[in-house]
Amino acid sequence: MTTADPIAADIADVETIVARARVAQAAFESGGSQEKYDRAAQAVAWAIMEPARNKHLAELAVETTGLGNVADKITKNHRKTLGLMRDIADAATFGIISDDPVTGITEIARPIGVIGAVVPSTNPGATPANNIINALKCGNAIIVSPSPKGVPTCEALLGYIYAEFDKLGLDHDLVQMVPGRGSKEKTQRLLEVSDLIVVTGSQNNVKRAYTSGTPALAVGAGNVCVIIDETADLEAAAQKIAASKTFDNATSCSSENSIVVVDEIYDAFVAEMAKTGGALITDDSKITSTLWVKGHLNPRAIARDASEMIEALGLTDEVPADTQYIAVETKGIGPEFPLSGEKLSRVLTVYRARDFDAAVGITRKIQLHQGAGHSVGIHTADDTRPLTLATSIPTSRVIVNQAHTFATGGAFNNGMPFSLSMGCGSWGGNSIDDNLHWKHFIQSTKIVREIPPREPSLEDIFGDYWGQVGK
Structure with a gap:
């Protein structure tokens, strides 16, 4: 393919923003602290919850998607975000998060990296905000891929987020969206080059996520x-x-x-x-x-x-x-x-x-x-x-x-947990059966120390069994 090929150009655009996200995430992590991660999450929450912005995002969502109604989207944007902020308020997502002398294991929170999030037109404001808050709370960068009808709302949301980021000196590249109108090719490339994929909405996108070669968190159909x-x-x-x-x-x-x-x-x-x-x-x-x-x-x-x-x-x-x-x-x-x-x-x-x-x-x-x-x-x-x-x-x-x-x-x-994405377990073809929440956006490193041995005897393990059925 040549650079004149529009599909190749779209793919290159995605690769460019992912590269920028990796740089921003590395700096966010290396200069990170629990306070910094918390402030970043609060910035995004206020970006969607501030009443005038919330109203504009709700109106824009209904106008451009034709789905839902303004009053309820205002309520959804507010309550879903407020509930999420309650859920994560005391969550430890930076540094040492547990240190157990009995097991000898010290656990250190680590970001996943760059999250790719595919979000539906039904909730073009609340769902990306939820994903972005969870990602930043855990030290990640995130790139959102909205449905075509959800692009205007997502663009407006990111503009509000950047205005809050500027107050904190945070890098805009921590939160980006797939440029231009969405396409299968751009979304597919995001699925392939992210460190973790989160997919809400189309079951076609869910299937593509699970076959992309990238770890994926996706949700099933509701009925x-x-x-x-x-x-x-x-x-x-x-x-x-x-x-x-x-x-x-x-x-x-x-x-x-x-x-x-x-x-x-x-x-x-x-x-x-x-x-x-x-x-x-x-x-x-x-x-x-x-x-x-x-x-x-x-x-x-x-x-x-x-x-x-x-x-x-x-x-x-x-x-x-x-x-x-x-x-x-x-x-x-x-x-x-x-x-x-x-x-x-x-x-x-x-x-x-x-x-x-x-x-x-x-x-x-x-x-x-x-x-x-x-x-x-x-x-x-x-x-x-x-x-x-x-x-x-x-x-x-x-x-x-x-x-x-x-x-x-x-x-x-x-x-x-407050969420707009419900995992459906193996019954729904999903890797999770929980509400998608902050714990899915973090991983950890374990320091493992030697402890006194705890080796049981065969009698300890099989005594009752032998007593019932014999050796």
Whole structure:
């Protein structure tokens, strides 16, 4: 290829910014301290949380991607970042982080180097900010590769970050983005030459990350299913599901896509949904014929405000004027039944189950179809039932009596780390089953000293075994 080749030029551009990031990271590490790393993280957090900037980033995101709504993106940018800063406030990420005289091991925190982060158009401000904060907290440099529609928001975010960096004398090259409009070639090269890849969004990008030859942290597809059983507080469950389903117009991978309602309380729960703006459609063909166009989700309905989505689905005269989301009854699960999958819209699929055991079976089938490893939920007063879900379904999280969108990625009233990227374990084809957080952005060196030997006898290890089965 010659330098006139645009693809070769794009690849060269990526290699250039990675080289600059390596220089900046080396200096950041060699002159590092816990205070310096913490201040860098705080700079990025304030860059997105400062109210005027937050509002601008939220408006820009909705304007350029057409996804979500401004008020909820402002909330997301603020709360996700505030929660993350709470999580990392006391985390030791520089120097000696443990020194154990019993084992003789001293552990020293070390940065990974240059992080390559691929981020989706659904959260073009909050997700890159989250990744950047985690990277800097651990002494790394980071290069973000936004989706094409997310480029303007990411550019604005970096501008705000640089303004804060200038107050601290930090090198802009610690935080960069793939130049120009995104392309597969540029993203692929970033995957190949970074020290660690973090991928949120497209499962195609996830697969490319895992085959790039670079260590990768990637997340699986969401397709949340939530059970409402006969013991649940129906009013509270309906309110939480409505708040969660409609938040940022269902752009989150943690948004409920299906609910399974036990037959005993089905009619009562439908009535509670109606009170929260959930309009039930009993003919699922009305939705499948309009929510999908030529096999793809209708762009006029994806992540849109309720009125726009309802118009796109041709339901304006069929649902109440105050409808906030559509609940559609169906029975089918699998590739031939698209309502059983992720819908990225204010459309909630409703399944009816004869009892709790049947509800678990339906939920398991949905997860095996799509969303395995991500998360499921339950509204119940029976403390034993979450454990049943946890041991019966291929999932990394069981969310109990909470608004799923807010709870899965960390909340101030639960113990999950604040994150916009949820690992799905081997069930979802991922290397992690945690919420992506700061511990994934750091490695360590161990100093190993000699200690008094601790060698057991064979009797210590096998005594009980021999006593049971003989030698």
